[in-house]
Structure formats: structure tokens, C-alpha cells
Amino acid sequence: MKGAAPRRDAPLGVFDSGLGGLTVVRALRAALPCEDIVYLGDTARVPYGTKGAATVTRYALGCAGHLVSRGVKAIVVACNTVSAVAPPRLRVELDLPVLGVIEPGARAAAAATRVFKVGVLATAGTIASGAYARALAACSTRIETYGQAAPLLVPLAEEGWTEGEVPALAARRYLAPLAAAGVDVVILGCTHYPLLFDVIEREAKAMLGPDVTILDSATVVAREVASFLRERDLLRGGALGADGAAAPGATRLLVTDVPKTFDETAARFLGERAGAAEQIDL
Amino acid sequence: MKGAAPRRDAPLGVFDSGLGGLTVVRALRAALPCEDIVYLGDTARVPYGTKGAATVTRYALGCAGHLVSRGVKAIVVACNTVSAVAPPRLRVELDLPVLGVIEPGARAAAAATRVFKVGVLATAGTIASGAYARALAACSTRIETYGQAAPLLVPLAEEGWTEGEVPALAARRYLAPLAAAGVDVVILGCTHYPLLFDVIEREAKAMLGPDVTILDSATVVAREVASFLRERDLLRGGALGADGAAAPGATRLLVTDVPKTFDETAARFLGERAGAAEQIDL
Numbered sequence: 370m371k372g373a374a375p376r377r378d379a380p381l382g383v384f385d386s387g388l389g390g391l392t393v394v395r396a397l398r399a400a401l402p403c404e405d406i407v408y409l410g411d412t413a414r415v416p417y418g419t420k421g422a423a424t425v426t427r428y429a430l431g432c433a434g435h436l437v438s439r440g441v442k443a444i445v446v447a448c449n450t451v452s453a454v455a456p457p458r459l460r461v462e463l464d465l466p467v468l469g470v471i472e473p474g475a476r477a478a479a480a481a482t483r484v485f486k487v488g489v490l491a492t493a494g495t496i497a498s499g500a501y502a503r504a505l506a507a508c509s510t511r512i513e514t515y516g517q518a519a520p521l522l523v524p525l526a527e528e529g530w531t532e533g534e535v536p537a538l539a540a541r542r543y544l545a546p547l548a549a550a551g552v553d554v555v556i557l558g559c560t561h562y563p564l565l566f567d568v569i570e571r572e573a574k575a576m577l578g579p580d581v582t583i584l585d586s587a588t589v590v591a592r593e594v595a596s597f598l599r600e601r602d603l604l605r606g607g608a609l610g611a612d613g614a615a616a617p618g619a620t621r622l623l624v625t626d627v628p629k630t631f632d633e634t635a636a637r638f639l640g641e642r643a644g645a646a647e648q649i650d651l
Numbered sequence: 652m653k654g655a656a657p658r659r660d661a662p663l664g665v666f667d668s669g670l671g672g673l674t675v676v677r678a679l680r681a682a683l684p685c686e687d688i689v690y691l692g693d694t695a696r697v698p699y700g701t702k703g704a705a706t707v708t709r710y711a712l713g714c715a716g717h718l719v720s721r722g723v724k725a726i727v728v729a730c731n732t733v734s735a736v737a738p739p740r741l742r743v744e745l746d747l748p749v750l751g752v753i754e755p756g757a758r759a760a761a762a763a764t765r766v767f768k769v770g771v772l773a774t775a776g777t778i779a780s781g782a783y784a785r786a787l788a789a790c791s792t793r794i795e796t797y798g799q800a801a802p803l804l805v806p807l808a809e810e811g812w813t814e815g816e817v818p819a820l821a822a823r824r825y826l827a828p829l830a831a832a833g834v835d836v837v838i839l840g841c842t843h844y845p846l847l848f849d850v851i852e853r854e855a856k857a858m859l860g861p862d863v864t865i866l867d868s869a870t871v872v873a874r875e876v877a878s879f880l881r882e883r884d885l886l887r888g889g890a891l892g893a894d895g896a897a898a899p900g901a902t903r904l905l906v907t908d909v910p911k912t913f914d915e916t917a918a919r920f921l922g923e924r925a926g927a928a929e930q931i932d933l
Binding site: 414535 | 779805810821824
């Protein structure tokens, strides 16, 4: 579209299979307080992790297409499962910047490791996809990746059971093989895990040493989105945005199904009351 | 089919969305050692719990239809999600006895409760479906049902983390509201939970009193299948079967996808090595 107006003031689009991606919105809000954000959670079809790549890509195209219809200037794929399979296809079909969570996490890990051994905690599906191992190998062929599926962490985060003996014991169980492998960086490769950041970091420091780096992919991707928008002069309010002169941005929530515990769950991941969600059909 | 031979020697068909239903096979093996069993786990499409009722019914018809093509004499629906929505339709379409897990569990609970208060531990989807509350109300309108979603129990069972502090603390957390409500019967309404029977029973006795009844739906449905076959003279080897004169039955496993950890997971639920599974397309 030649001659189209600069789209600085358009919102950022973020989507995920469910509400876990609100941890990415929370990190984006912190990094980019002036941006408007439209979040789409495909709560009717969650989880994507058990579905095949072709189905996941089809669902992702539906979500991303809806965000395009809302006039977003870029799309952040908050879902690890989608980020593992769909971004190349989304970029081709949408003609719009598409940022996933896996490459930013892998790049940050590659920059942080001193021993070239990186651990990844994620769902069984993400580990089995090998996406982090591939992305890390693309950063440096010297890096060895140790993936560890951590099935208890999602239900713990969803229940808000993030303190005390149970999450600590679960974290210890999943960190043990990474400690044995001698990694010095651990990627939290699931949108739910930032809620367990403190307990994982505490246990990791005890087991892997005080210098271990814990990378939560929500924070890492938010940092990458911020540089991306800044470099392309796409910040809302232009350069003013960086000085905090623009008004604070708004967050709008779209869901394909309103789960019973929506308010409570959304607030947990977002870190604040979420307000009403609009239900849409895809 | 007038004049068809009695089908005593035909196998029992059992299906589930995944491998959790092997706990029902284990209970059937114990109750009916002479029966042949064909088990179908729809591992390619697991979990059903997040899918809509129409989709679940369609998948269930596919699974049950395949079992019919293998010549089974009756079908046991080991999956709580399917048992909540599909049995009436299956009975109409298949013209074959179809037994679900929910009604037997509810009937056993209604018979056991002295205070007319029954607790149900199950997945969030099964609790939200209200299927146990409806089935218990059908047994007696005096019964109050207290459902408690227990999201950590499935990953704990799948990981084989069934002893020690973590499963005990998880059990205590989920039993607390049931203790507060004063139930004297707890239904374990998920195929995975029999693996956690010991820890749940121990914590329940401590919290709800030594006379609490814990009903695992796998054992309850196996007992109901045994009476059903006996009453209709459908036991393998006929009356001889009851005397143990017939040879031990065989178990055959069909799956729609062979998960990486199939051997280990299947053995955990079945309680013995499962042998090779045949992969089928539905």
C-alpha cells in the first residue's frame, strides 16, 4: 500500500491459544507503556500443544487474520506451540511484521551462556518439537541444548499455586537434569512459567549456582518488540513515545470463548484486573 | 440378527481418548480374568476434555465403530469426557451394550453415602459438564454433590509422581473444600486418578474421617461390567468362566498415534508391561 500513512498509532496485535499469553502482554505493557495492545486468546480451541502442525498453522492464520482486520501494525505470537511452526507462513500470508517467542529467547540465551550449555523448561509438546534446539543451533553450533518437559508447571500457574513447598519441589525435579548437564542458562519456554519465575530462580540458584541466568521468554520478546518498533520508527507517538509524552496505551481483550474463571485467570497472568473481554467467532 | 450365535467368546471393547483408560482395563482384568479385551486409545486426538460435545461425540462414534468392526460384544467407555456426553447416541447408533464410567460411579456413591453429601474429584472439564451432579441427582434428589477440579492430578499420574510430599499436598488441597462441605464419599472421576488412590485415600481418611469411602470409577465400572455380563450370560466360556475353567483372556491394544513414551506410560496405567500396540487410522 504505497503512500499509506505511517502506522505508529495502530495497536500491537498479540495472540495465544489461551490466556497464558497475557504474561507477554504484561511484559509489553512494562516495556512499551504507550502502546495500544489488542490481545486475542483462542480460548475455545486451547490447548494447541496437542494438535498437529497443519491444524496449528490454520488456527494461527485465523487468529492473525482477525488481528489484521483490527488494523494492527505488527503481530506478536505469544504461543510457543505456534511460534514453533507457524511464523514463516504467517509472514508470507500477512505482509506484516510477525514476532514469535522462540527466536528471541534463543538469541538471549546464546548471548548469556558462558559454557555453551542451555537448558529449556517447556511443555512436552514444545520440547518434542525441537524448536528451541534448532533456534539455539542457528545462533551457535557450539551450543548444546538440554530440553526438559515440565508438565506440572502449567497447572500450578493456572491454579495460582506459585509459592510454597509444592512449586519448589516441582521446580527442583525439573531442574535436576539441567543441573546434572551443567547448563548456566535456563529458558522458561512457556507463557505460563513467568508466574513461577521467583520459585524457579531461587531453586536454580541453589542447584546450578548463583550465576545462573533464567530467561523468561515473555520479558525477552517484549524487549525485542521494543527494539523492533524503535528501529523502524513505529513507536506510538513517534519519538515522543520514548520520552513518555504520549498517553498510556490501552489493552483490549478478545477471546473465542469466555471461560468460567476468566476474570481470576486473566488477572493472574496479566498482573492486574483485565476488564471485560469481547467474545469473537473465528 | 436372528439366530446369531451367542457372542460370549467375543472380546470386550474399551476406548478412551488416550492411555488413561488402561486403568479401566486393569480393573476389568482383575474382575474378569477370562475375558478378551480390545482397547482403543485415541492418542492422536487426546485430550478430548477441551473439545466441544459435538466433536467429542463424533470422535466417540469413530472409536466405537472401529471396536464394532473388531466384533466386540459390548463397549466400555473409559473416558469421563465421552461418558458425560456420548453414551445415549452411541447406544442408538451401535445397537450394542454401551457402559460409561459416570453412572456406575454415581450409583455406587449414592449407595455408600450416609450423609447424602458426595464429593467428586475430576478434571475441570468433567466438573464443568455437571455430569456427576446430574447422575447423582438421578439416583436421589436428596444428594448434594460437591465437585472439585483437580488439575495437578493428571500430570502427577502421567509422570508417575504418585508418592511423597507433592502428591500428598496436592491431594490435601483438593480435598479441603470437600472436607469443609462434610462429604463422606469421594468419587475419583478421572481415569488417571487410580494411580494416586493410596495417597488420596490416606489424606482423605485424615481429613474427612476414617470412614470416608473413596470410589475409583475404574473399579466401580469393572464391577458393573461383570454383573452386566453375568446377568445376560455373556461371560466368556459361559457359566464355566465363573469357575475359572476358561483360559485367561488376552488384551489387545490399538492406538491412533504411538507416543514416544508409550511403553512406560501404558505400563504405568495398566500395571504391567503392555506389549506392542497396533496403530490404526480412524
